[in-house]
Amino acid sequence: MDIGCGKGKPSLYMLNMYPKIKEFIGIDISKKMIAIANLNWKKIKKTNKFSFLNKKIFFIEQDVFKYEFKNDKRYLIFMFNPFSKDYFEKFFL
Numbered sequence: 001m002d003i004g005c006g007k008g009k010p011s012l013y014m015l016n017m018y019p020k021i022k023e024f025i026g027i028d029i030s031k032k033m034i035a036i037a038n039l040n041w042k043k044i045k046k047t048n049k050f051s052f053l054n055k056k057i058f059f060i061e062q063d064v065f066k067y068e069f070k071n072d073k074r075y076l077i078f079m080f081n082p083f084s085k086d087y088f089e090k091f092f093l
Helices: 009-017 031-047 085-092
Strands: 023-028 056-061
Touching: 009 023, 009 031, 009 056, 023 031, 031 056
Parallel strands: 023 056
Antiparallel strands: none
């Protein structure tokens, strides 16, 4: 899960870095960034050059504090650097 995924580039990069993970979620509060992330994913899928195309990736426009984590799933959380210490602490509490 990529919190604050923006244009989705780190999420798309991680598809190849973690071959055992079959589902990726990118969350961003910006509708514009989610639209760009989905376009970037469509562009990559059209190339058919990558072995990870059988994986699922979802880009969700949402405030992560309102996201409902599933108890029956395990999450690997990625948060790129633009977040403050206060944001990290609030999220992980």
